[in-house]
Amino acid sequence: MKVIVEAKAKIMAENENQAKINQDFFNKNNLFCINFMSSPGSGKTTLLEYIIKNNLLKLCVIEGDLETNKDADRIINAGAKAYQISTGQSCHLDAKMIDNALKNLDISESEFCVIENIGNLVCPASYKLGEHLNVVLLSSPEGSDKVAKYPVMFKRADVIVLTKMDIAKHFNFNLEEISEEAKKLNPNVKIFCVSAATGEGVAELCEYFKNQRA
Known part of the structure; x- marks a missing residue:
């Protein structure tokens, strides 16, 4: 057990560095780098497509998935640069994966880099x-x-974006x-309600991101 604990501590320390x-x-x-985390199907890619197509932010995207380049292809087709990380069986992205992606991603016209993490409300919160x-x-x-069910993830959130509000x-x-x-876990968390289908709240969210970058 001690060996396992020490190995995990080393892995986490290397990731932090x-x-x-x-x-x-x-x-x-x-x-300005933004880490998008959520469960599968929350609308991460759809929200990014709306932002790109409506020129709300100048961004590039690092996509994380177990398999396929589908999400990166969607981002590219929307008009932004993207790099796909396919992890195989890993349920999260780590810092070394991002380092490798940055060596292959065209960032020349971007002010923001969005990391679309793997759909999972558990593992990505630790890295x-x-x-x-x-x-x-x-x-x-x-x-x-x-x-309340996934407190570790939401405690780490600086911003919570409630999506698909047009059908709420x-x-x-x-x-x-x-x-x-959310306020119990982080009293300073910001909450935005958006819909990529109607555009509700997306401009306000992007303005917040711009202010944070400034």
Whole structure:
């Protein structure tokens, strides 16, 4: 057991060191890095497509998935640069993966780099990547109990983005419950309600990102 603990501690320490190197890279290149985390199907890629197509942010994207280049292809087709990381069986991205992606990603016209992490409300919360801001997305069909059920993820969130709000009325989605549980975990967390289908709240979210970069 002691050997396992020591090995894990070494892995996490190495990841932390690489994350600092990554953030130095972002700072040197005047890139504000945002780590998008959520469960599968929350609408991360769809939100990014809307932002790109409507020229709300100048961004490039690092995509994380177990398999396929589908999400990176969607980002490229929307008009932004993207690099796909396919992890195979790993349920999260780590800082070394981001380092490798940055060596292959065209960042020349970007002010933001969005890391679209693997869909998972558990593992990604444990790994720093060099980001400036952690954003957790939660879609209305998932239900308002997810904040309380996955506290580690939501405690790490600087921003919670509630997505698919155009259909929230069809689900038992309680904004008051979400806000209350989220503020217990992090009193300073910001919460935005958006819909990539209608555009509701997306411009306001992007303005917040711009202000944070400034």
